[in-house]
Amino acid sequence: MMIRTISLVVLFFLNSIFTVFIENDEAFKEATINFSSDSYLKINGKTNVNTFGCAFNIDAFSDAIKVNFKEYDSSVKFSNTTLRLSNIEFDCGGKAINKDFNKLLNSEEHPEIVLNLKEISKTEEDINSTIATVEIIICKISKTYKIPVSVDSKNGLYVSGLLPININDFNLKAPKKMLGMVKVSPKIEIEFSLKINEV
Numbered sequence: 001m002m003i004r005t006i007s008l009v010v011l012f013f014l015n016s017i018f019t020v021f022i023e024n025d026e027a028f029k030e031a032t033i034n035f036s037s038d039s040y041l042k043i044n045g046k047t048n049v050n051t052f053g054c055a056f057n058i059d060a061f062s063d064a065i066k067v068n069f070k071e072y073d074s075s076v077k078f079s080n081t082t083l084r085l086s087n088i089e090f091d092c093g094g095k096a097i098n099k100d101f102n103k104l105l106n107s108e109e110h111p112e113i114v115l116n117l118k119e120i121s122k123t124e125e126d127i128n129s130t131i132a133t134v135e136i137i138i139c140k141i142s143k144t145y146k147i148p149v150s151v152d153s154k155n156g157l158y159v160s161g162l163l164p165i166n167i168n169d170f171n172l173k174a175p176k177k178m179l180g181m182v183k184v185s186p187k188i189e190i191e192f193s194l195k196i197n198e199v
Helices: 006-012 094-102
Strands: 029-035 038-046 053-056 065-070 075-079 082-086 112-122 130-138 141-150 156-165 188-197
Touching: 094 156, 130 156
Parallel strands: none
Antiparallel strands: 029 065, 029 188, 038 053, 038 188, 065 075, 075 112, 082 112, 112 130, 130 141, 141 156, 156 188
16 A cells, blocks of 8 residues: 655645555554654743754654644644654763753653654645644653744755743753853743654
């Protein structure tokens, strides 16, 4: 059974044309993808004196990623479509801040951040706008977010977005430095631009 690629799934929401070859319309379909090395994913934060960014090592995605999806009229739903981000693969720019980052996430007990893609859908207000529903699991606490996503297919297929979250929602406490004079804001952003390739 031939399957649609994840590229076609995303381009569907830009009113591109699907070519479908499928034996059973009721079943979830499967595609296999990977991310180009010029993709990026990072966590941005700030203190009361400066800002910082922790970039994920995209090369850590050495294995191809399975994507299971099912199409509806104005959405695509996903099953068992997961990204696992090992905490030690984030580089915040120095050993000290990397140590603080892993301490914040309690990496010894919870070594990874898990992202589960649940759905991609059109918005009612703008048929060309796309929303991704993503479950984020940090330290065994699960929260679901809706992320506005943009797609650029001019030079390959890039999917990008920006998700603001509050680390307090995951029972994480931002560290304080220099007798409490430097304080880290609990509000951070997950920023990503992923170039998707079919395997």
